[in-house]
Amino acid sequence: METKTLRLTLINWRADFLPGQFVQLLLPGVGEAPFCITSSPSDPKHIELTILRRGLVTTASQYIRPGDAVGIRGPLGRPFPLDRFHGRDVLLVATGIGIAALRSLILYILENRKKFKEVTLLYGARFPEDLVYRDEIKSWAEHVKVMVTLSKATEQWSGLRGRVTDHLKEVSLHKDLVAVVCGSPAVMESITNELIKYGLSSENIYVSLERHMKCGIGKCARCLIPGGLLVCKDGPVFSASEISIKAIGE
Ligand SMILES: Cc1cc2nc3c(=O)[nH]c(=O)nc-3n(C[C@H](O)[C@H](O)[C@H](O)COP(=O)(O)OP(=O)(O)OC[C@H]3O[C@@H](n4cnc5c(N)ncnc54)[C@H](O)[C@@H]3O)c2cc1C
Numbered sequence: 001m002e003t004k005t006l007r008l009t010l011i012n013w014r015a016d017f018l019p020g021q022f023v024q025l026l027l028p029g030v031g032e033a034p035f036c037i038t039s040s041p042s043d044p045k046h047i048e049l050t051i052l053r054r055g056l057v058t059t060a061s062q063y064i065r066p067g068d069a070v071g072i073r074g075p076l077g078r079p080f081p082l083d084r085f086h087g088r089d090v091l092l093v094a095t096g097i098g099i100a101a102l103r104s105l106i107l108y109i110l111e112n113r114k115k116f117k118e119v120t121l122l123y124g125a126r127f128p129e130d131l132v133y134r135d136e137i138k139s140w141a142e143h144v145k146v147m148v149t150l151s152k153a154t155e156q157w158s159g160l161r162g163r164v165t166d167h168l169k170e171v172s173l174h175k176d177l178v179a180v181v182c183g184s185p186a187v188m189e190s191i192t193n194e195l196i197k198y199g200l201s202s203e204n205i206y207v208s209l210e211r212h213m214k215c216g217i218g219k220c221a222r223c224l225i226p227g228g229l230l231v232c233k234d235g236p237v238f239s240a241s242e243i244s245i246k247a248i249g250e
């Protein structure tokens with residue numbers, strides 16, 4: 001997986017954002033694309049984006065160098081409902097680049113650790129080289145429980161093996177726990193179904209959806225999902241009770 005984290009310094013404005021929100025990154029002469037803000041909301045003068053190379057904008061973003069100017073529209077979208085997470089056990093499940101959608105929330109949790117009870121991060125990737133924030137995760141593990149599993153582990157890998165769903169049974173799951181799931185649509189659908197089987201209520205399971213976007217502000221309907229909701233404005237964060245679980249996987 002080819003990923004790069006950009007740290008953008010905001011000139012003459014501050015972005016007051018909350019974990020779960022995104023921005024539209026505008027690269028002059030190339031185009032615009034939405035990306036989750038991955039940095040901590042305690043620093044509104046900078047924004048970090050972790051970008052997986054896919055097409056035009058994401059490839060061009062890999063060539064941004066210190067001093068280059070880029071455009072940002074945002075912060076956009078509905079953040080994670082932090083008030084609903086305070087005082088509770090929290091399970092964060094990420095696969096692949098889905099960890100980018102969780103990083104700002106993780107940093108917020110680390111900076112406000114006393115507001116949360118037990119916090120577990122279950123993160124799955126395929127190969128060791130696919131792991132994003134590999135060094136940083138070690139420092140997260142000093143404050144929250146971290147489980148990293150690889151589905152295509154090499155012999156040298158001494159950590160967990162298999163998919164994240166293979167390890168859900170090792171987490172203390174109970175109906176008052178809040179879970180946040182980020183990854184590819186199919187994986188989010190299957191993890192959500194598993195968590196419901198383990199007794200979690202759909203109201204306590206949150207996902208961050210990715211859909212093709214144009215305006216990013218609820219005007220063009222490009223990001224419409226079943227139920228008449230717009231991912232850019234009503235989301236990207238939804239509880240699994242607000243949308244059909246099938247819609248998560250589409
Ligand atoms: C709210 C939101 C938050 C996002 N956060 C992040 C993030 O933090 N990090 C990140 O790397 N990406 C994120 N994405 C996905 C990112 O926006 C897309 O990868 C990007 O728009 C692709 O633009 P491009 O010009 O490089 O690709 P294009 O040239 O437009 O497309 C290249 C190929 O990639 C496919 N593609 C485009 N978007 C997606 C997608 N979302 N999923 C799967 N395939 C796609 C296209 O169908 C096409 O086949 C997010 C998307 C949304 C809606």
Ligand code: FES
Nearest residue numbers: 214216220221232
């Ligand atoms: S991107 Fe235009 S309405 Fe969502």
